[in-house]
Amino acid sequence: MDTLTKMVVINSEKVLPSDIVIKLYQSKADVMIKETCFGVIVSGERSVVNTLLDEIRKMDPYGIFIKERGLAPGEQYRCRATRRGGARPGFHSIETENKMLPLIAAALKALDKGEIPKQKQRKKKLDVERFKEIIKQTEVS
Amino acid sequence: MKVFIYPTNSLVLSDLVERFGHEPLAIMQEIGKKVRTQSLDSPPINITPEDPKLGLKYAAVEVPSGVRGRMSLFDPLISNADAAIVVHDPAPSFGCMGCARTNELVNFLIRAKKIPLLELDYPSSEDDAKEFVYKISRFLKSLTEGKK
Numbered sequence: 001m002d003t004l005t006k007m008v009v010i011n012s013e014k015v016l017p018s019d020i021v022i023k024l025y026q027s028k029a030d031v032m033i034k035e036t037c038f039g040v041i042v043s044g045e046r047s048v049v050n051t052l053l054d055e056i057r058k059m060d061p062y063g064i065f066i067k068e069r070g071l072a073p074g075e076q077y078r079c080r081a082t083r084r085g086g087a088r089p090g091f092h093s094i095e096t097e098n099k100m101l102p103l104i105a106a107a108l109k110a111l112d113k114g115e116i117p118k119q120k121q122r123k124k125k126l127d128v129e130r131f132k133e134i135i136k137q138t139e140v141s
Numbered sequence: 142m143k144v145f146i147y148p149t150n151s152l153v154l155s156d157l158v159e160r161f162g163h164e165p166l167a168i169m170q171e172i173g174k175k176v177r178t179q180s181l182d183s184p185p186i187n188i189t190p191e192d193p194k195l196g197l198k199y200a201a202v203e204v205p206s207g208v209r210g211r212m213s214l215f216d217p218l219i220s221n222a223d224a225a226i227v228v229h230d231p232a233p234s235f236g237c238m239g240c241a242r243t244n245e246l247v248n249f250l251i252r253a254k255k256i257p258l259l260e261l262d263y264p265s266s267e268d269d270a271k272e273f274v275y276k277i278s279r280f281l282k283s284l285t286e287g288k289k
Binding site for chain 1: 148150151152153155156157159165167168169170171172173175176177231232233263264265266267268269270271272273274275278
């Protein structure tokens, strides 16, 4: 069996991890589910997990973010319960990206409305010739 | 198409690539394979006899073993990539959670592969985020249109 574990990170005003867990249980699919502080971890057969999570995403397309996870929930060598606490590997990455999820959600909404963002004027690097001129001007004779 | 993402464990990039109909190539799937099929505890800290050979494809024997260990995980991602999305200087890959030399090498290899490449910065404001998502969606659409 080709197993797959995916983590669902929730940044929603209308959906809670418990809502997703209930919906997953209602599906009666043969998957392992773990409710966490950031969302839900789902582990099971690849096709089943993908189909289930496609449905879950529809609950709030702008507030639910999904990525694959290497380890299944509760793996002893990564689970904090057996490693006496502390951040597990990957936590810092989620913590950093979790802060920008509201921005990404707003951007996805804008994209669906067909909004085209203004291209920002990027600062150009200083021309070498201009830099040489500045050096000459500031030289103390 | 298979799209390599950097940072290779990014939630945002992985989600956006999948959302826009492509397959993200992320480090999690390689770790998952090793954990599930070879029962390794903590790749790349635990490795198989094949892994050093993969690492040596990219880095010489005198290079720190951490670089070669990481490269053995990155090898299938880099070799299968049809396109890439790279975020510059992501904070989580700096310091003890990352490896600066591996990151430089990965970025170099992706550029050297001459595949379609999108380079971005992580957004810090709503306008930046709109530009970030718009550029990614346009890039991924262009890949689909190019394939047709």
